[in-house]
Amino acid sequence: MPDLLLDVQGLETQFKTSDGVVHAVNGVSFNLAEGETLGMVGESGCGKSVTMLSLLRLIPSPPGEITAGKAIFFNQDLLKLSNEEIRYVRGAQISMIFQDPMTSLNPVLTIGLQLEEPLMLHLGMNKKQARARAAELLGMVGIPKAADRLGDYPHQFSGGMRQRVMIAMALSCSPQILIADEPTTALDVTIQAQIVELIKRLRDELGMAIIWITHDLGVVAGIAQRVVVMYGGFIIEEAPVNELYANPQHPYTIGLLGSLPRVDETERHRLFSIDGLPPTLYEKPKNCPFAPRCKWAVERCWNENPPFVEIDTGHRLACWVDVKTGRER
Amino acid sequence: MTANNVLLSVDNLVKHFPITRGIIFQKQVAAVHAVDDISFDIHRGETLGLVGESGCGKSTTGRTILQLYRPTAGSVVFDGVDLVALRGEDLRKMRRKMQMIFQDPYASLNPRMTVGEIIGEPLVVHKVAHQKEINERVEHLLELVGLNPAFANRYPHEFSGGQRQRIGVARALSLQPSLIICDEPISALDVSIQAQVVNLLEDLQNQFNLTYLFVAHDLSMVRHISDRVAVMYLGVIVELASRDEVYYHPLHPYTQALLSAVPIPDPVADAKRQRVILQGDVPSPVNPPSGCRFRTRCPIAESMCAETRPEFREIEPGHFVACHFAERFL
Numbered sequence: 001m002p003d004l005l006l007d008v009q010g011l012e013t014q015f016k017t018s019d020g021v022v023h024a025v026n027g028v029s030f031n032l033a034e035g036e037t038l039g040m041v042g043e044s045g046c047g048k049s050v051t052m053l054s055l056l057r058l059i060p061s062p063p064g065e066i067t068a069g070k071a072i073f074f075n076q077d078l079l080k081l082s083n084e085e086i087r088y089v090r091g092a093q094i095s096m097i098f099q100d101p102m103t104s105l106n107p108v109l110t111i112g113l114q115l116e117e118p119l120m121l122h123l124g125m126n127k128k129q130a131r132a133r134a135a136e137l138l139g140m141v142g143i144p145k146a147a148d149r150l151g152d153y154p155h156q157f158s159g160g161m162r163q164r165v166m167i168a169m170a171l172s173c174s175p176q177i178l179i180a181d182e183p184t185t186a187l188d189v190t191i192q193a194q195i196v197e198l199i200k201r202l203r204d205e206l207g208m209a210i211i212w213i214t215h216d217l218g219v220v221a222g223i224a225q226r227v228v229v230m231y232g233g234f235i236i237e238e239a240p241v242n243e244l245y246a247n248p249q250h251p252y253t254i255g256l257l258g259s260l261p262r263v264d265e266t267e268r269h270r271l272f273s274i275d276g277l278p279p280t281l282y283e284k285p286k287n288c289p290f291a292p293r294c295k296w297a298v299e300r301c302w303n304e305n306p307p308f309v310e311i312d313t314g315h316r317l318a319c320w321v322d323v324k325t326g327r328e329r
Numbered sequence: 330m331t332a333n334n335v336l337l338s339v340d341n342l343v344k345h346f347p348i349t350r351g352i353i354f355q356k357q358v359a360a361v362h363a364v365d366d367i368s369f370d371i372h373r374g375e376t377l378g379l380v381g382e383s384g385c386g387k388s389t390t391g392r393t394i395l396q397l398y399r400p401t402a403g404s405v406v407f408d409g410v411d412l413v414a415l416r417g418e419d420l421r422k423m424r425r426k427m428q429m430i431f432q433d434p435y436a437s438l439n440p441r442m443t444v445g446e447i448i449g450e451p452l453v454v455h456k457v458a459h460q461k462e463i464n465e466r467v468e469h470l471l472e473l474v475g476l477n478p479a480f481a482n483r484y485p486h487e488f489s490g491g492q493r494q495r496i497g498v499a500r501a502l503s504l505q506p507s508l509i510i511c512d513e514p515i516s517a518l519d520v521s522i523q524a525q526v527v528n529l530l531e532d533l534q535n536q537f538n539l540t541y542l543f544v545a546h547d548l549s550m551v552r553h554i555s556d557r558v559a560v561m562y563l564g565v566i567v568e569l570a571s572r573d574e575v576y577y578h579p580l581h582p583y584t585q586a587l588l589s590a591v592p593i594p595d596p597v598a599d600a601k602r603q604r605v606i607l608q609g610d611v612p613s614p615v616n617p618p619s620g621c622r623f624r625t626r627c628p629i630a631e632s633m634c635a636e637t638r639p640e641f642r643e644i645e646p647g648h649f650v651a652c653h654f655a656e657r658f659l
Contacts, residue, residue, distance in 0.1 A: 043519040158610045188382035188546065190607045193590035197606055215520055218549075218592030222599045241596045259524035261553030263576065263591040264598060270531070271553065273524035277489050 005176060005209050006032040006055075011069035011079075013047075013054045016062060023284045024050040026233040027068070029308070032177065037203065037210040039224030039241070041217055041256075045278055047233040048213045052179050054079075056094060057086050073177075092122040095170040099182040101162035105154040111138075111165050112150030115172060122173045137168040142198060160191035164198065171202060181213045196223060217260060221245060226314070229253050232279045232289030235308060239315040249317050251294045288320070296321045298328060336540050337371040337394065337508060342403035344386075344393045348615065362614045363389040365564040365622075366403070368641065371508070376534065376541040378555030378572070380548055380587075384611060386564040387544045391510040394542070395427055396420060407508070425455050428501035432513035434493035438485040444471070444496055445481030451503045470499040474529060491522035498529065502537075510542045515550065527554060548591045552576055560584045563622040564614055566641065570648040580644060580655040583623045621652070629654055 013025040025047045032038050042048045053059050054066050055078055071078040078089065098104040106114060115137060116130035125133065131150065138146035141164040154162055163183060170178055180199065184192040200223060203210060214220055220227055221241060228238040229250065237250040248254045258272030276293040279285065288294070291301040300320045308318040311329075322329045345360040364386045371377045381387045392398045394405050396412050405412045412423060428451075431437035438447055448470055449463040458466060468478035474495040485493055494514060501509050511530065515523040527550065533539060545551050551558060552572055559569040560583065568581040579585045586605040593599045607626045612618055618625050624634040633653060641651040644659070 043521060160610060188611075189548065189590045190382060190586060191610070192592075193604065193606050194608075196592075197604075216592065217520075217594040218599075221594050221596040222592050245595050246597070256520060257594060259521050260594050261527075261549040262593060262595070263549040263552055263588060264593055265549075265552065268553070271524040271528055273528055274521040275525070277491070277522075278519070 003034050004031050005034045005036075005073070007072040008051075008055065009070050009072075011051060011054060011071065012067045013050050013059060013064060014067050015064050020282045022281050024064075024233055024281060025054060026284060028230075028233075028235050030228050030235060030238065032209050032211060034176075035203075035207050035209055036226065037212060037224045039220035039227040040211060040213045040230065041215065041220055041227060042230035043215055043278060045281070046230040048230050049181055051230075052096065052181060052211065052213060056090050056096060056179070057081070057083075058090075088122070091118050091170075091175075092173040093175055094177040094179065095173070095175040096179040096181060097163070097166045097170045097183045099185050101159060101166050101186065102154065104166060105162060107154055110151050110153055111157070112152075115150070115165070115169055118169065118172050133172070134168075137172055138165070140171075140202070141165070141168045142194075143168075159187055160194060163187060163191075163195055167195075167199065167202070171206065171208075174206065175208055177209050177211065179211045179213070182215070183212075184219060185214070185216070192219070199223070217245075217257060229256070232285065233281060234289060234305075234318060236290065236318045237316070238308075239312075243312075243315055247315075249311065249315070249323060250290075250319050251296050251321070251323060252290045254323065255293075288318075296323055296326060300328060334372050335370045336373045336408060337542075338404075338406040339370070339390075339394065340368050340404045340406070342367050342390070342393060342405065343401045344389055344398055345401045359615050362564050362617050364393060364400075365617070367561075367564075367566045368403075369559055369566060369569055371540055371542060373507070373540055374534075374538045375556040376543055376554055378551035378558040379542060379544045379561060380546060380551045380558060381561035382546060382587075382611060384563075384614065385561040386614070387546075387561050388512050390561070391429070391512050391542060391544050395424070395429060395510060421455070425451075425457075425504045426506050427508045427510065428504065428506040429510045429512060430494075430497050430501050430514045433517050434490050434497055435485075435517075437497055438493055440485055443482050443484055444488075447485070447496060448481075448499045448503055451500065455504060457504065466503065467499075470503055473502065473533070474499045475525075489522075490518050491525055494518060494526050495529065498526075498533070502533065505537070506539075508540045508542070510544065512544045513546070514543075516545065516547060523550070530554070548588065560587065563611060563617055565622055565651060566649075567623065567652070568648075568650045569641075570650075574645075574648050578648075578658070580648065580650045580658045581623075581652045582627050582629055585658075586628075629657075 009029050011025055011028045015022040028051055040048050055071050066079055112134055115134035119125045119130040119133055135147040143164055184195050224241050226240050227244045228235050231252050237253050248257055255274040274293050279289050288301045288305055291297045306318045306320045308316055310316045320328050343366055344364040345362055347357040348359040349355040350358045379387045393400050400413055445467045448467045452458045452463050467481050471478045476495055515526050543554055555572045558572050558575040559566050562583050568584045586607045589605045609626050612625055620636050621634040621639050624630040639651045639653045641649055643649050644655050
């Protein structure tokens, strides 16, 4: 087992709003090994983005607050660092690319300036060195005539090209961890394929670890080595990628996989649908958060929230029921 | 297929949007070639999937069929009547038979109207029922789409995305149309909710023998719901065939690349696949490439592709393709 790069234990994040406390993340634990790609899957509002923003301490406070947990990265707890210290982690050691490449680039600055900023800030380069490195980075992410395009503004790039610029920026300081928050969701499928290939190539060249956040179980299947599934602010299942798709154990994971039509499907069949709606998160659930939508739910599911335990090597699960027998484990 | 089985027939449809310059004396300087000479038929009771990437003109096609945009050229024959020639009251009467479901369930419902008013409005506009009948019909429609009839007095903000899309479906059904154009009806919804809405659309189709034009960019979902599939690229249909033909024997290089780019939620199957990764971006529809629209990104393009626009031809029974070299893939 390669060395652990990041170890998150019991992370809890809440938002205090006028309507009450939103329990966005309720004790999430996971880890990441060096050079590993971890997929984090869940629907909107399940807490996957908030988990990542919490690690980088990008939660706006107030209303947001990290109420418990620790995140060990190189013998330091990211959640306890001062604002000054975390700034040296962000962008330099852990960097992030976001879903919408239009809103995450500054529209009034040239992309050259935006690429040079982290280089000068974190790596102490001078203007000229930064300029040369920025051109190199743009070339690396496959933008033609890179040096000529440093003076262009974000609106002069297409969506896929902007996402390449974001990737170049995120990789500029050779981070150990790249957090990719739905990086291909806003892109067309042929452009998505280009970006996924690009990130895979860069991962193999540069050897960084990646946390790939998405709602698309298809994309994750192609890039991740291990996948965690989130629901209602909890991690409910974690397994190596082949195991998760071949042998899903949580009713939610099973439902999610069953509700996807496949482009290689051979026969027409009715899609499996998960009835009901995702939870609202205004109360910290005492029962299993998925119980109201679960067709396997037994009485215990309504009384106790199942612990997250290992059921097989590397396969962890938070569910009282064994879906094969329909009885409690 | 006999001719009277055709519900909608689109012939050489063109829609250009003018780009003008000047404030008082406007003159047209260019045009966005949103839809450029497309032809297809939809048979009664079938679902035609229309797929393509953003900006390829698939939504414009849907709207031009309904005459929400007036076509620049071509004809749209619905139930034996050419809609392009109709004006005013005559067109309004035809619109009753064609409805639309929109992509964004948040933007397509008026926040100041109750759900009952929203679903009942088409009945009021077309003067087909009295208030009492409308109320009954609204309740029935709500039940039909799986919502509680008591919700008629609530406002759209009280509903989730999936429930709102159900309201949009109920509104589209209120006039008992024969054709429904579904413009990306599920792409704004979460995965587990998408399946609910798709299953509902399928049930309603079976129940009322509805005809769908299903516009989407999600190839997996289009495969699931469609009987036939048309693939669009930059304003033209490049391939049209039964869904199994399109997915098993794609003859256009764009269709092949598009299919190979779709991720499969299965790591084992995904690793086995041959990927065709297209280079570059879709060119601008203001100034589309000469000849074949796809030639700038096509892996098999030759010099003739720049000179002559490939004809949209029937290469096998029911399988249409617009490529000079489609025979290579037979």
